Amino acid sequence: MNRLFKVVSLLLALCFVMTAITFAFAEDGVIDADLTCTITLGNWPPDTAADAEKALFEGYKATMAVQYPNVTLVPDYYSYTLSNYVPMAKGHTAPSIFQPPFTDPQLLISQGLVGDVTDALESFGVLEQFSPSYVEMLADENGRIYGLPRDGYVLGMHINIDLFREAGLMTEEGLPMYPKTLQELAEYGKIIKEKTGKAGLVFPASETYGGWLFTNIAWNFGCVGENALEYQDEDGRWVCNFTSDECIAAMEYMRDLRWKYDILNADATTTDWAGAHSILGTGEAAMNFAADDSVDQPTANKGLPVDSFALIPFPAGPEGRYALAGGTCYMFSPDITSDQAIALMAYLKVLGKLPFLDDQIISGMRADYAAKRDRGAPVLPAISAWTDAEYNAAKQAIIDEYCNVDMRLYNDFFDSISQGTITLKSEEPIFAQQLYRELTAVVQRMITREGADVEKALRKAEEAFQEYLDDEINDY
Amino acid sequence: MSNKKSVLSSRAKTMEFAKAWLIMLPSLVLMTFFVWEPLFESVRMSLFKTRNVELISFIGLDNYVSVMKKDDFLQALVNTFSYTFWSLLIGFLLPIVLAVLIGETRRWRGIFRTIAYLPNMLPGLAVVILWSNFFSGGKTGVLNILLSHLNIPPQTYLTRAEWVIPIIILVATWKGAGATALIYMASIAGISPELYEAATIDGANVWRRIIHIMIPAIKKLTGTLLILQIISVFQIMYEPMVLTKGGPDNASLSLMQLMWQYAFGGAMNYGKASAVAVIVTIILLLMTAVYSYFNRKESDWE
Numbered sequence: 001m002n003r004l005f006k007v008v009s010l011l012l013a014l015c016f017v018m019t020a021i022t023f024a025f026a027e028d029g030v031i032d033a034d035l036t037c038t039i040t041l042g043n044w045p046p047d048t049a050a051d052a053e054k055a056l057f058e059g060y061k062a063t064m065a066v067q068y069p070n071v072t073l074v075p076d077y078y079s080y081t082l083s084n085y086v087p088m089a090k091g092h093t094a095p096s097i098f099q100p101p102f103t104d105p106q107l108l109i110s111q112g113l114v115g116d117v118t119d120a121l122e123s124f125g126v127l128e129q130f131s132p133s134y135v136e137m138l139a140d141e142n143g144r145i146y147g148l149p150r151d152g153y154v155l156g157m158h159i160n161i162d163l164f165r166e167a168g169l170m171t172e173e174g175l176p177m178y179p180k181t182l183q184e185l186a187e188y189g190k191i192i193k194e195k196t197g198k199a200g201l202v203f204p205a206s207e208t209y210g211g212w213l214f215t216n217i218a219w220n221f222g223c224v225g226e227n228a229l230e231y232q233d234e235d236g237r238w239v240c241n242f243t244s245d246e247c248i249a250a251m252e253y254m255r256d257l258r259w260k261y262d263i264l265n266a267d268a269t270t271t272d273w274a275g276a277h278s279i280l281g282t283g284e285a286a287m288n289f290a291a292d293d294s295v296d297q298p299t300a301n302k303g304l305p306v307d308s309f310a311l312i313p314f315p316a317g318p319e320g321r322y323a324l325a326g327g328t329c330y331m332f333s334p335d336i337t338s339d340q341a342i343a344l345m346a347y348l349k350v351l352g353k354l355p356f357l358d359d360q361i362i363s364g365m366r367a368d369y370a371a372k373r374d375r376g377a378p379v380l381p382a383i384s385a386w387t388d389a390e391y392n393a394a395k396q397a398i399i400d401e402y403c404n405v406d407m408r409l410y411n412d413f414f415d416s417i418s419q420g421t422i423t424l425k426s427e428e429p430i431f432a433q434q435l436y437r438e439l440t441a442v443v444q445r446m447i448t449r450e451g452a453d454v455e456k457a458l459r460k461a462e463e464a465f466q467e468y469l470d471d472e473i474n475d476y
Numbered sequence: 477m478s479n480k481k482s483v484l485s486s487r488a489k490t491m492e493f494a495k496a497w498l499i500m501l502p503s504l505v506l507m508t509f510f511v512w513e514p515l516f517e518s519v520r521m522s523l524f525k526t527r528n529v530e531l532i533s534f535i536g537l538d539n540y541v542s543v544m545k546k547d548d549f550l551q552a553l554v555n556t557f558s559y560t561f562w563s564l565l566i567g568f569l570l571p572i573v574l575a576v577l578i579g580e581t582r583r584w585r586g587i588f589r590t591i592a593y594l595p596n597m598l599p600g601l602a603v604v605i606l607w608s609n610f611f612s613g614g615k616t617g618v619l620n621i622l623l624s625h626l627n628i629p630p631q632t633y634l635t636r637a638e639w640v641i642p643i644i645i646l647v648a649t650w651k652g653a654g655a656t657a658l659i660y661m662a663s664i665a666g667i668s669p670e671l672y673e674a675a676t677i678d679g680a681n682v683w684r685r686i687i688h689i690m691i692p693a694i695k696k697l698t699g700t701l702l703i704l705q706i707i708s709v710f711q712i713m714y715e716p717m718v719l720t721k722g723g724p725d726n727a728s729l730s731l732m733q734l735m736w737q738y739a740f741g742g743a744m745n746y747g748k749a750s751a752v753a754v755i756v757t758i759i760l761l762l763m764t765a766v767y768s769y770f771n772r773k774e775s776d777w778e
Contacts, residue, residue: 083740090529111528206721266613269635269724433742445725
């Protein structure tokens with residue numbers, strides 16, 4: 001069966017290439033023969049990538065060669081990290097297009113390290129169709145756009161159903177009895193630990209991950225609005241607020257997960273994002289705070305069958321129900337010219353990342369979903385970054401054709417977003433990574449020292465981060 | 477005639493000089509571009525307010541003050557000295573013991589030498605990942621599996637603040653001790669066999685030969701390797717970065733890791749990162765100067 005899937009997805013990819021080549025011989029395939037430039041494309045699939053994926057990208061290249069015959073595409077295997085990107089941007093060697101996570105655009109924009117594509121977007125007529133929350137993340141204070149959403153995600157929880165079943169936490173319909181509140185999360189986690197000996201919750205608390213996840217818990221304990229973890233006062237100064245009653249309560253909850261309920265994985269302080277997926281995927285933990293865009297990690301990458309996996313909404317806290325909305329975006333080298341900007345938008349259109357659908361784009365999407373299904377990753381509805389209803393419906397219809405999961409294991413997650421029962425929040429507004437780093441240190445203290453003083457630790461972190469805010473922005 | 481001779485000799489000298497400079501030129505060019513220029517640039521950058529790698533304005537020692545008054549700097553400084561202490565405790569004597577033992581071995585010396593050096597041939601990251609599996613805290617951790625045979629319940633290792641530094645040094649020593657032992661072995665091999673023969677004739681046993689011949693012979697080398705070890709451990713970075721990510725609660729954060737955090741950990745503050753780098757350099761220069769001072773004094777006495 002697996003082999004059949006592979007053959008089918010490779011055939012689909014080949015069909016896509018053939019479509020692109022056929023298109024090449026049609027005279028009307030040319031969109032702009034005058035556009036002449038070279039663009040380097042980061043994140044090109046390496047030689048070790050699956051054949052279907054490589055064929056898919058070759059198809060994109062062939063299509064571009066037809067539509068824009070004088071645009072030269074240079075594949076680049078570059079994969080973005082903040083540390084490798086900065087020297088490349090300053091040395092004028094950054095690829096024309098690359099893919100940072102949504103934590104970085106504002107930093108890159110403020111540092112002048114990315115290129116402006118506002119005019120190019122306008123020329124394609126899609127500027128108005130951006131989801132406003134994404135525009136906010138990818139624009140500067142003058143409304144100039146420096147990036148495009150690749151895909152969005154919402155944080156929820158990944159579930160290993162096998163461990164829920166072993167712990168007797170299943171409904172009569174055969175679905176996991178998943179936690180709807182953070183309190184239930186602690187209680188169910190305890191039951192799982194007692195019944196299976198495995199961790200109820202894997203919590204990656206290394207580097208900045210611990211703080212990143214903790215902010216989500218803190219929001220659900222009420223660290224929003226006037227109790228936000230950071231806010232601007234009347235004078236426009238940024239203020240850090242880690243010592244509100246709400247934040248202290250959230251951190252006490254974090255401490256209880258370790259010392260009262262004892263549901264965390266053994267090496268939480270050294271576990272990172274990839275490690276957490278691995279622990280859930282290999283059955284060493286039952287729950288993991290994770291998003292819809294990483295469902296392939298515990299399944300396709302770590303071998304958890306898709307029917308043993310579920311995605312549920314982020315559990316509600318005592319003060320509400322919030323979840324992080326973020327994602328990955330496309331950004332551009334600061335050196336791109338206006339012609340290159342247009343060529344890059346054309347490339348993204350071919351990739352199906354702009355809200356346009358034609359036969360080629362549909363063919364590309366089919367090949368993409370078939371490749372996912374072939375790898376054993378769940379094919380799920382996408383959270384669109386565009387407000388174009390017609391485009392979104394057409395895309396969903398294609399996804400439905402390739403869906404390989406029991407949607408009852410995912411519906412609550414997607415319904416909570418579409419029905420607005422969960423409030424979506426973007427990351428903390430400024431210097432999020434530094435904020436996460438400070439909070440990670442507190443989380444680590446809480447889960448490694450039983451008698452740790454929550455308020456004292458938070459106050460120390462608050463002072464450190466306030467000093468950072470003063471240095472970097474208030475007194476800059 | 478003598479005038480002609482002297483002209484010839486001065487030309488020969490010039491040629492010799494030219495040759496010497498030509499031989500040194502590639503190294504000098506490489507050193508200038510890849511060592512000295514970055515070094516001076518780092519010092520210069522530490523005195524400026526920066527916007528990624530751009531220098532915005534001269535701020536004197538502000539970056540140093542700002543870095544040094546933060547708790548994490550103090551913690552990293554204490555940790556780095558702690559790394560050095562544990563490294564000297566665990567990792568300094570071990571290569572000497574290894575070299576002496578292998579040096580005294582009569583059969584299969586080559587095999588033992590290879591075994592001792594083998595960990596050094598493994599890629600550093602692979603070694604750290606290997607040991608992270610060994611010290612993994614769950615039931616699947618190799619050490620915990622071994623302990624389970626003794627009915628000892630699973631323990632956590634890398635999440636305990638008091639254990640992380642000794643564990644990291646243990647890992648670094650496991651990898652590096654063989655290479656250092658080889659240097660000691662080379663030094664021991666250079667000791668004249670006549671000294672051993674004379675000592676043996678005089679009735680000296682193995683222990684006395686080690687105390688009175690071997691150790692005095694490697695004493696100077698020991699001093700050099702000591703300072704090299706301190707310099708190396710002071711710059712420890714990838715081991716804690718991979719094994720503990722500096723945690724828990726900064727308990728294994730080293731100065732070099734702190735520098736990395738300033739530059740690439742989200743803050744992107746190259747000025748402060750450079751300040752930390754310069755502070756590390758100054759500490760190491762001071763320590764080397766102290767060592768050189770005492771070493772010279774000792775040489776003078778000799």
